[in-house]
Amino acid sequence: MSRWNALRAYTALPATTGSWFLAVTLIGRIPATMGQLGSLLLVSGATGSLALGGVTASAFAAGQAAGGPLVGRTADRYGHRPAGLAAALLHTAALVLLVVCVVRGMPTWAALVSSAVAGFSVPQVGPLSRARWTALAHRGRLPMNRFPAAMSFEGTGDEFAFVLGPALVGVIATATSPPTAVLVAAGLTATMCVAFALHPTAAAVTRDERRDGGTAAPVLRGPVFLLATGLAGLGCYFGSVQAGVTWRAVDAGADGAAGLIYAVLGLSSALAGVLVPMLPASFTPARRLQTGFVLLAVLTLPLAIVGGLHIGGLWPLGLLIVLPGVTIAPILVTAYTQGEMTVPVERISWVMTLLTSSVVVGYAVGALLSGTLADRYGPLAAFLIALSAAGVGATASTVGRRHLAALRPGLPPR
Known part of the structure; x- marks a missing residue:
């Protein structure tokens, strides 16, 4: 019985952040799972080359891997709002530019650069959401014994995003076209990721204002x-x-x-x-x-x-x-x-x-x-x-x- 009672810890989450935060953090991480497959379908469909589409998707993945820690460090240094807003807007612009490059038949390098920039600027909603729960727990606004439930919520959200994102790309690309699927990812970024960046929970994360790194733990x-x-x-x-x-x-x-x-x-x-x-x-x-x-x-x-x-x-x-x-x-x-x-x-x-x-x-x-x-x-x-x-x-x-x-x-x- 006590094990099932442990699930009641989830009820503390909306009470801590509000239901809107739970919605934007769940939906806001979906665009990041759409970009790689979306870029592959976009380029391979336009060029007829699956290999070129794979290279473009790899450029997106490489950019995401390199940019993630930088987005996180920027969020620590300058705050979640400016860092998240800048990433969301840059990611949106890069996805739109990728579509323009492919649809207009611009040189291959232009599509690769656009895809890499799109990956580099992924807004990192999942990791930053975890950071906010951590900050809320350290500030006493979320009881520490409820913190595992917050991490479980985040893990479940990631899995649903990994399932829904590629599925959404496939459905939209089949029903309409691959460019439309990528533009939908851009639209979700411009709305839900921006909403996540501006949510009041962003203020809970303390900025790291040290320049020499010598005073903190x-x-x-x-x-x-x-x-x-x-x-x-x-x-x-x-x-x-x-x-x-x-x-x-x-x-x-x-x-x-x-x-x-x-x-x-x-x-x-x-x-x-x-x-x-x-x-x-x-x-x-x-x-x-x-x-x-x-x-x-x-x-x-x-x-x-x-x-x-x-x-x-x-x-x-x-x-x-x-x-x-x-x-x-x-x-x-x-x-x-x-x-x-x-x-x-x-x-x-x-x-x-x-x-x-x-x-x-x-x-x-x-x-x-x-x-x-x-x-x-x-x-x-x-x-x-x-x-x-x-x-x-x-x-x-x-x-x-x-x-x-x-x-x-x-x-x-x-």
């Missing part, structure tokens, strides 16, 4: 590195599984099924994320992170065997992908919760965006490596890389368990 770089490594492994897992599932779907002549099967991974993860507050307090974050990665590897084995060895059709993949999915959101929730403990609150935006960029980098590496090897050796290569990526996370969380276990919530790092 230090960043615990060891734990940050361990968490970033684990999440890079998780991102690589995403890209590898997606490549393996896509290969099987294309081979079966049902290309569209790949997105549906991969969406099941996100949906099962989102459901598991909602239930994270039910975990007992004795199940410490360090143990939870390690257990999550180990279970991710173990529960991926059936998927790798069935998917990699062509056992059955596509429906077994849709069933088996549920198993590893239930570990993903708990891993993300735990990693971001521990990330909050590694820095003074004045630098929380930086560490949250850094961890998110680690996932993006891992995804890009996993998608590129797995896609290349799957084309040459078949889907088993992609699923084996996914297992190895889960192993990277398990290794990082095991090797660094002592350091991660020393982290304490609600206290400045020492």
Whole structure:
């Protein structure tokens, strides 16, 4: 009974920030998940070259990985409102420019630069939203025992965005055109991301006005590195599984099924994320992170065997992908919760965006490596890389368990 009562912690969230904040932070993170696929469909549809579309999407991912920590550091230094507003407006302009470049047949480099700038300026709503919950908890406006529920809400929001964003791009591009899909992403950015930047919760985050970095508590770089490594492994897992599932779907002549099967991974993860507050307090974050990665590897084995060895059709993949999915959101929730403990609150935006960029980098590496090897050796290569990526996370969380276990919530790092 007490476990179910733990879910009541979610009721403290709208009471703390207002329901409008929950809406803008959920919808505001969707455009970031639309840009990569949108740019791929836009360029490949206009040029007839899937390779060129892939390069454009990679430019978006590279820009996002590089720009994320900079957006976070800027938000720490100058505040969430100016940083978030500047990122949202630049991202909107870059997406519109990308459409103009492609529709008007401008040189390839112009589309690549526009895509990279669009990725670089992604408003980082998810990480900055986590930073605001952290600041609210440090200010006493959110009880610290409700903070895990806030992180669970964020993890669930990320998963829904990862499912809804690409699906929305696919639906709009099919019903109308790829340029329209990218322009819809721009419109959502110009409205919901701007609304997020201007929301009153932005004032809760204390600006880091130090120039020499010598007066505040230090960043615990060891734990940050361990968490970033684990999440890079998780991102690589995403890209590898997606490549393996896509290969099987294309081979079966049902290309569209790949997105549906991969969406099941996100949906099962989102459901598991909602239930994270039910975990007992004795199940410490360090143990939870390690257990999550180990279970991710173990529960991926059936998927790798069935998917990699062509056992059955596509429906077994849709069933088996549920198993590893239930570990993903708990891993993300735990990693971001521990990330909050590694820095003074004045630098929380930086560490949250850094961890998110680690996932993006891992995804890009996993998608590129797995896609290349799957084309040459078949889907088993992609699923084996996914297992190895889960192993990277398990290794990082095991090797660094002592350091991660020393982290304490609600206290400045020492």
